[in-house]
Amino acid sequence: MDATFKALADPTRRALLDRLLEKQGQTLTELVDGLGMRRQSVAKHLAVLETAGLISCQRHGREKLHYLNPVPIAEISRRWLDRFSGHRATAILNLRDALQENENE
Amino acid sequence: MSRPEFVYMSVIAATPERVWQGLTTAEFTQQYWHGTRVRSDFTPGATIEFLNADDSVGVAGEILTADRPGELSYSWKFLRNPDAAEDPASRVTFRLEPVRAGTRLTVIHDRLEADSTTATMVAFGWPHVVSGLKTLLETGEAVDFTAPEEPDCPGQQAASA
Secondary structure (H helix, E strand, O other), rough: OHHHHOOOHHHHHHHHHHHHOOOOEEOOOOOOOOOOHHHHHHHHHHHHHHHHEEEEEEEEOOOEEEEEEOHHHHHHHHOOHHHHHHOOOHHHHHHHHHHHHHOOO | OOEEEOOEEEEEEOOHHHHHHHHOOOHHHHHHHHOEEEOOOOOOEEEEEEOOOOOOEEEEEEEEEOOOOOOEEEEEOOOOHHHHHOOOOOEEEEEEEEEEEEEEEEEEEOOOOOHHHHHHHHHHHHHHHHHHHHHHHHHOOOOOOOOOOOHHHHHHHHHHH
């Protein structure tokens, strides 16, 4: 979670995420285009976002495509919003019982 | 092949086998997947359905690949939304790779029509489903789908008004 906040604490990196939200699956070249930044520094920002898990990558032929991956942000939301009602299930215990029942069938 | 439309990724501290169970077992899915129960025998060509609490079918599809525990893919049609039900079937693929920290789960949703209702629902839903699975497998905590209770303060104001 430290990495998530660190990655988000930079306006350029947030702008890159905005651009991926507009259009998923962009190459580095596409992302550099119109940003007014050097390719090298955009690549550096992308690497920080990728390490934080906020960007997922996919090889497509010879191209490396970048996608917005909001899963770490959903985890932040889960931590402070979803627990609002204070309800915590003893899920794993229920689950183990259920799976064992299945095996016994 | 066109570029995939959505790619989600999460590293989960669990074995691929356990993540596979999380994706394919109703006991698991109803705890993080919008409360739905998955039903399929997970063989290529078999149907797959996600059942709501009232047993209505929320999502339906057909198993395309079932290579336990490495790759699972199926076609995808939202039935719970009338607009999305008219969209052509899309496709979801799960890749489970063992990594030092557990499993790298990649979810790829493609064969979508741009700006379709299905695409909007997919973009909104997957981050919650993937993070819900991660939380469940790592901590045992289920996602709470019950409506939160009426908060104290506004209720008290209304009562005293």
